[in-house]
Every structure is written in structure tokens, then in C-alpha cells.
């Protein structure tokens with residue numbers, strides 16, 4: 001392991017920020033304060049942060065409909081994100097993207113995506129650019145277990161393997177695609193087994209363990225940067241909320257979520273690990289908790305008091321300028 005004290009604090013801060021952002025959005029949405037449609041990432045924090053801490057702003061990622069965690073792991077501005085979810089004019093996408101189309105190209109975050117399996121082909125474009133221009137950058141497609149079954153994903157994996165593109169396909173397997181348990185929809189036992197069929201290395205990681213994800217991603221990123229081509233990573237994660245906000249979750253066993261929160265919380269596991277190893281103290285982590293709590297509270301207050309886009313904004317951002 002080569003993580004400094006600063007890295008560990010940063011990892012914890014990013015995971016805590018995702019958790020608090022999501023917990024707060026859950027409350028705001030239920031109170032009818034937030035427009036649109038929201039899918040929360042809480043429980044999966046170690047996956048986004050473990051992967052993205054190996055990336056720079058020039059390395060691109062594509063996300064899913066569950067994209068807040070990927071944005072925050074790529075260090076997108078919290079205020080800009082909260083304003084965006086509230087549909088405000090000063091949101092990171094001018095209030096026009098919302099939760100499911102949020103993007104931040106300044107951080108290499110190509111966007112959340114309402115199309116399941118939409119990210120992998122998109123990220124191959126970024127990877128092809130990196131390879132053609134010889135930038136040494138890598139590209140990561142985050143996808144779900146449901147997304148792993150899409151034809152677009154298969155094409156992208158084949159394309160990336162044939163052209164030896166610097167891509168990492170990260171399948172965040174939270175056990176469900178909407179209401180369908182993955183053992184009903186994924187024919188092979190583990191998604192990682194599909195790597196062999198596409199001729200790329202595959203690795204399966206326990207997604208509640210930040211260190212396991214970070215290690216696996218570090219190896220995959222190094223291989224991609226060195227011209228070694230794509231890697232498939234299956235990251236097994238829990239999902240603490242419903243598929244979408246408002247989901248009655250009748251397809252889940254009683255007590256399932258409570259047990260996941262008790263025994264499979266990546267934040268608790270991280271804390272236990274670093275404190276027991278003497279790397280950080282409870283006080284160090286409590287301070288981060290307090291600071292992030294204030295940060296999220298301030299972002300909600302700012303969003304609620306900020307203006308909506310006006311009629312004059314209706315026809316802006318219709319075409320991309322580059």
C-alpha cells in the first residue's frame with residue numbers, strides 16, 4: 001500500500017461527502033423539495049473513490065443513472081452539484097441536466113447517463129482519443145450488473161480489446177437491476193468471468209473495502225497507461241436505498257438493508273481499518289465528518305435560495321461549442 005496520511009484523509013472525505021450528499025438528497029427529495037428523478041449511490045462509495053483516486057482530471061470517466069458518487073469521487077464541486085439537482089441556473093450544467101444528465105468535463109466526468117449500457121461505447125471514444133494522440137490518459141466506464149448484459153457493453157468491450165484501448169470497465173454489482181436480482185439476470189456466476197471471453201484481464205473486488213478497490217484499480221490503470229489494454233473489474237457493492245427515490249422496495253427481504261448498513265458499510269470498515277492500524281485517529285475522522293456535514297448543509301441552503309433558469313436561458317447550450 002502506498003497511501004499517505006493525506007491520501008487516506010482525502011479518501012475518507014470523498015466517501016463521507018458522497019454519503020452525506022446522498023442522505024441529504026434522500027430527505028430533500030422525500031420532502032418534495034427537489035425536482036426530477038433521483039437514483040442514490042449510498043453504500044457504493046468505496047468503488048467510485050477507490051477507482052477515481054487513481055485518476056487525474058485528464059482521465060475520463062462515464063457514469064450511469066446513479067452518478068452522484070462518480071461526480072463527487074472526481075471532485076466535482078459540491079455546490080454546483082446540489083444547485084444542479086435543484087434545477088438552478090448556477091448549477092454545474094445550468095440547471096438543465098439534473099441528477100441523470102449531470103456532467104463536468106473540467107474534471108473528466110463525461111456525464112451521468114439515463115441509457116443503461118450507454119457509458120461503455122462513449123468511454124471507448126475517449127480512450128481512442130487518448131491512444132491516437134498518445135496522451136497516456138485512461139478512461140473508465142462505470143456500469144451496473146444490469147448494464148453488463150447490454151449489447152452496447154459487449155461491443156465496447158470487444159472494440160477496446162481489439163484496439164488495446166486504455167479502458168477499465170468497472171461493473172458495480174449491487175445485486176439488482178431495478179427490481180431484478182442479478183442471479184436472475186446474469187447467466188454466469190460472476191460478471192468477472194466474462195473478461196476471458198473478451199480477451200482481457202478480469203478482477204473481482206469486495207466493494208466495501210476501499211483498499212481492495214484502490215489496489216485493483218491502481219494495477220488496471222497502470223496497465224492501461226503502459227499500453228496493455230483494457231481490464232474488467234467487478235466490484236461487489238451494497239445499495240442502501242431503493243432503485244430510485246420513491247421505490248417501495250417490496251422485492252427486498254425484510255431486514256436486508258439494515259443488515260447491509262450494519263455489516264457492509266464501507267465508511268465504518270474504512271474507519272475501523274485505519275484506526276486499528278494507527279494510521280488515523282477517530283478524532284481525525286470526526287473532524288472530517290463535521291466539516292463535510294457543514295459543507296452539505298451550506299450547499300442545500302445555497303441551492304434553495306438560488307434562482308431558477310429564466311426564459312432567456314431556454315435556447316442557450318443547445319449546440320456544443322469546442
Ligand SMILES: Cc1ncc(C[n+]2csc(CCOP(=O)(O)OP(=O)(O)O)c2C)c(N)n1
Pocket residue numbers: 064065066114115116117143144145146147148174176177178243
Ligand atoms: C437501455 C435501457 N434499458 C432499460 C432502462 C431502464 N432501466 C433504468 S435503470 C435499470 C437497471 C440498471 O441496473 P444496473 O445496471 O444493475 O444498475 P443499478 O441501478 O443497479 O445501479 C433499467 C433496466 C434504461 N434506462 N435504459
